[in-house]
Amino acid sequence: xxxxxxxxxxxxxxxxxxxxxxxxxxxxxxxxxxxxxxxxxxxxxxxxxxxxxxxxxxxxxxxxxxxxxxxxxxxxxxxxxxxxxxxxxxxxxxxxxxxxxxxxxxxxxxxxxxxxxxxxxxxxxxxxxxxxxxxxxxxxxxxxxxxxxxxxxxxxxxxxxxxxxxxxxxxxxxxxxxxxxxxxxxxxxxxxxxxx
Numbered sequence: 001x002x003x004x005x006x007x008x009x010x011x012x013x014x015x016x017x018x019x020x021x022x023x024x025x026x027x028x029x030x031x032x033x034x035x036x037x038x039x040x041x042x043x044x045x046x047x048x049x050x051x052x053x054x055x056x057x058x059x060x061x062x063x064x065x066x067x068x069x070x071x072x073x074x075x076x077x078x079x080x081x082x083x084x085x086x087x088x089x090x091x092x093x094x095x096x097x098x099x100x101x102x103x104x105x106x107x108x109x110x111x112x113x114x115x116x117x118x119x120x121x122x123x124x125x126x127x128x129x130x131x132x133x134x135x136x137x138x139x140x141x142x143x144x145x146x147x148x149x150x151x152x153x154x155x156x157x158x159x160x161x162x163x164x165x166x167x168x169x170x171x172x173x174x175x176x177x178x179x180x181x182x183x184x185x186x187x188x189x190x191x192x193x194x195x196x
Contacts, residue, residue, distance in 0.1 A: 008133045009146040009175060015050065019043050021125045038113045042121050044096045045111055046140065051093035053144035053162045055080060056115040056137055063109055064101040076163070085163050145174035 010018070025039035048059050058076045067074040067089060074097065075086045089097065100110040113121075122137040141162060148158050155170065164170045 008135065008139060009143040010050075010135070010139055014129075014131060015143070017129050017131075018046060018125055021129060022046060022121075025121075025125075038117045038121055041111050041113050042118070042125075044100065045113075045118060046122075048093045048096055049137070049140035050144060051090040052076075052087065053141050053148075055141070055163075056118050058163075060111050060113070060115055060118070061109065062097070062111070063107050064104055065106040067097055068101070068106065079163050081163060081165060083163075085160065087161050142173045142175065145170065149174040 022039060022042035026043065029037050029039050045056075045059055048054065048062075049056065052059070052074070054076065058079060061078055062074070062076075066077065070086075072089055072094070073086050074089050074093075075084055077084045079085055097110065104110070119137050126135045145158060145162055148161070153161075155167075158174065159165070159170055162170070162173065164173070
């Protein structure tokens with residue numbers, strides 16, 4: 001039997017810890033002229049993945065063409081399901097995408113590190129920070145899906161944003177926390193029909 005892994009997503013403090021870790025590593029690479037400059041892109045990739053709930057390959061294949069001239073949206077052309085997906089650019093991802101596109105041709109990748117290097121660096125950060133539970137680079141999808149569920153984002157909208165095509169897939173990522181269940185109080189208040 002396979003032991004069920006407890007649902008896991010990142011809290012605001014953990015997100016900040018990871019961002020700070022990547023920032024310090026990047027500064028160290030610049031200051032010491034390290035050969036390994038892969039940390040220079042880690043924070044940007046991490047933030048885009050959080051904001052857009054993307055898989056690493058979807059993020060790492062982005063080019064300026066994927067959002068240039070699009071009114072606040074980005075298209076992920078090569079996806080796991082093989083269907084391009086156009087979604088709004090969320091939060092800080094907009095600044096990152098436009099900053100990284102400066103001086104690049106329309107089809108030049110925004111990021112240069114590989115998915116394997118991103119995964120390796122992410123694992124190193126998790127170990128260094130001693131984050132509990134199963135924390136992988138893919139946790140950005142679970143974090144975004146859980147936050148969206150907590151804020152009562154309609155299921156079809158959440159599925160489109162994350163590129164999920166089945167309820168089972170969504171349930172794997174979107175975990176209801178106790179705050180999300182508060183909506184039940186509002187939805188069912190007074191259902192018993194009694195008068196006070």
